[in-house]
Amino acid sequence: MSRRTPDAGRPTAATTTTYAATTTYAVSGMSCGHCRTxxxxxxxxxxxxxxxxxxxPGGQVTVTTGGAPDDTAIAAAIDDAGYTLTGRA
Known part of the structure; x- marks a missing residue:
């Protein structure tokens, strides 16, 4: 005779793995609190x-994303704000 555990046969909750990426970019043209904002x-x-x-002061922007960063979109957003992404730091 076999014994069943209380949870036998019940579905288990799916496990979700969250991937985060942190990337630092060099940005030129920033000089004040307004630039930061x-x-x-x-x-x-x-x-x-x-x-x-x-x-x-360091001319760097560190971005954390839920997946691989979209460098093109980040560069465009920085450009639209009036600054220039010069590369990854």
Missing amino acids: AVTEAVGALDDVTSVDVDV
Whole structure:
């Protein structure tokens, strides 16, 4: 005679794996708090972006995304905000 465990035969919850990527970009033209706000808002509005950290004195923008970053979309958002993405830092 075999014994069944209480959960035998019940479906289990699906496991979801979340992938996050953090990428730092070099950005030129930033010089003040307004620059920080403009870049943060522009990049933060992109799909899949979960956080944006702008280092104005260092000329760097660190972007965390829920998957692989879309460098083209990030560069366009930074350009639309009035600054230039010069590459990955």
